[in-house]
Amino acid sequence: MNMIRIKAVIKLYSDSRKTPFLSGYRPLFDFIEETKTSGQITLIDRKAFYPGDEGIVEIAFLHRKALGDNFFEGTKFTFGEGRKPLGEGKVIEILEI
Template identity: 65%
Template structure:
């Protein structure tokens, strides 16, 4: 398992409802691979469309995050073909 702190932004246009801790979207660190991760909110109870903030994200397997995964890595996340938001790794907490 790997845990990170990341700054994320939830787009206003793609998702209309907020999410809570435990949300499990698909993350895309590389163009050809998506992986599931679980978001834990650090600042709020809900994360609303248009909002930006720091969250903790847990992933089960590092190999699905790409060979160049590190602090500063950028990613998108969502549930289908179109991303709901984007983010950047700020800190690797547990590796």
């Protein structure tokens, strides 16, 4: 099984968390309505990602199926730790599939 790696621009909502996250953060991603999948974020140009920040990150996923049939550059998604999204993003480059 190959890992799926993407580059994405993400925005962490300013009212979502009290603390920043670091590389290795593993929120749940929502590409398909009512289907969440775990992914690991690697920060590229910073040490921490603060509430209200927007930037480019790498994200790795284990399961292709949970990313949906319309998974391509430009695909939008949300991410969070429970039912409420903490942020949103858009795929800008598929690095490995």
